[in-house]
Amino acid sequence: MKLSKLYQPRNPQFWIFVILNLLSTAISYILRSHELAPAITLALVFFALANMIIGIRIALHLMRS
Secondary structure, X not given: OOHHHHOOOOOHHHHHHHHHHHHHHHHHHHHHHOXXXXXXXXXXXXXXXXXXXXXXXXXXXXXXX
């Protein structure tokens, strides 16, 4: 696995990976800067964890291909 293989702008999975990272940043900002109801906080935490898992899987796939 080479880290340089992560950058593949012609591969749609690369752009999904970029979007997931931007979404992660937005979710983190919302969770840290706003006081939310517990149910909304739990939903955002679930989305953040799912986002992280999907992002790692895509990154590993891009580095192996």
